[in-house]
Amino acid sequence: MPAVRTIKNQYLGINAHLHSFWQATATWNRFHKVHVVHLMADLKAQLIPLGYTAHLDYSLQAEKSDTGINAIAIHTYPSESKIIGWIELISPIVNLNHYREMRNLYLERQTVFIELDYLHESPPIFKYLPDYKKDEVNAHAYHILIADPHPSLKEGKVYIYPFDVDAHLPRNVNIPLNARDELWFDFNVTYQRTFERALFGDSVDYAKFPIHFDRYSPADQTRVARRMLAVLKAHQAGGDLENAPFPIEKITLEDAIAQIESLTAAD
């Protein structure tokens, strides 16, 4: 079967094909560098009317600065006296000890810390979260985590937004700012924008299973297979795949795989 590609992301959220590919081929930076930029732009547009702003800054994931890996710093605006919030998009190669040390330092300085973990093949950075890779109970492929150290480190709270394959990224995340200020941010919108603007769909073939498909849980394998089947059927019916997402059928993994194999063997 010829490759089935689209500009629009066919998944409701994280594109499992691409995230598997980037992790398998050590090309995560292709996504990281672009997505951080789009997050910064979308955050800045919403923060400025609230009296805050966002800038790219050196990530805490690397020990030396100027590695090209960026994080996002949230400051007050127009005066940038203090970092209010810090957002890290987690990479597969993180110097964990250094990173945790730095994160603790930021939290001690009363900086709200936000981690976006879209890597299902790596263990979670926060140790007490269930490990998806080890198939632990209640583990999810992805999560967003907000650590709010206010009013103090002891009394602060961590908010976790876990989500699965082919589910929207959290669309209504509360990012605490100074005092009672807060920003409600839709991470799904920015993710989809990144996917389309960077033309990442060019690297996805929905007629093939993601690399290391077995590294997804059975439930997520089912979600991937159902999504692939929906795309292949729409493609076969001559539908415009840029009108995605298409409805999925609630069938078992085995049924979905059998139908996918039948469809992809046809041409």
Place this chain on the structure above:
Amino acid sequence: MAVIQSIKNQYLGINAHLHSLWQAEGKWNRFHGFHAAEIMAALKARLIPLGYTVQIEESLQIRRFGEPIRSPKSDILIRDRDPQRPAFTATAVVEHIQAVALEEILNLEVEFDHPSAVVVFDLSGEAVAWIEILSPTNKGTTKDAETYRTKRQFLLEKKLVFVELDYLHETQPTFNRLPDYTHGDPRGYPYRIVVVDPRPEFTQARAWVYEFSADTAIPSVTIPLNADDKVVFDFGAAYQTTFERALYGYDMNYAEFPLNFDRYSPADQTRIARRILAVLKAHQAGGDLENAPFPIEDISLDEALKEITLLTASP
């Protein structure tokens, strides 16, 4: 006077206010990654129909085992050899780069560990071209700068077309033979895009140097690909998209002069002052700054400075 800002870049090209700010305060990283991503997206849309694609990759860092990096010396003849290319403020052809013995690049250890570059691939996945946005650390005489030049040499030896964007007027060019703006060379320009095509052989490499001034449009540049394929890419459009999408206009104030204004040449100071004056007058007249650029007046630097002082002194 109140702060004057706009989402749209008021300059025709590089925003002198912001580039001065980022260089003065060590905040170049606020721009570098963002612009690389925008160039990648815009270039990809142009390249896919031609059978190529583009990705952001780690820049190469090249080290020699057990010894310090030696800097290759470029011996460059500048001559315009391409009459088909559109004329820019200053366009020159660097026709020859001195050959460096192959042993110079043997025993290289390559690490993927530095700011991002934009890399063009053909359908087989082979890298064809490498686009680098220079950072302050890439320039000058530091160890990092030496590493960068060695990396560039390495990529040219690999026969990759190399495109270097130099939007940093406070540091000298990475090509020794180009006039140095930082030392007041009257032939120097603050900004440049250099395209080096090392094919068919490194010793026959040709380079195209597009130099331009403050408040001048950033050029469209021809990037050679495989065989006779090429793409003409508008770096100016990519810059303006970056500026607007990143909302950089909120990080600056046109009612003030750029930091370290004296680091621009007198001619560029004049261009900047005229631009500031045009913005201030448009603002005072109640014009919408999002309709920029506004026409500038052909007046001297002194006259422009006087008018700016008058305008900004009033509430």
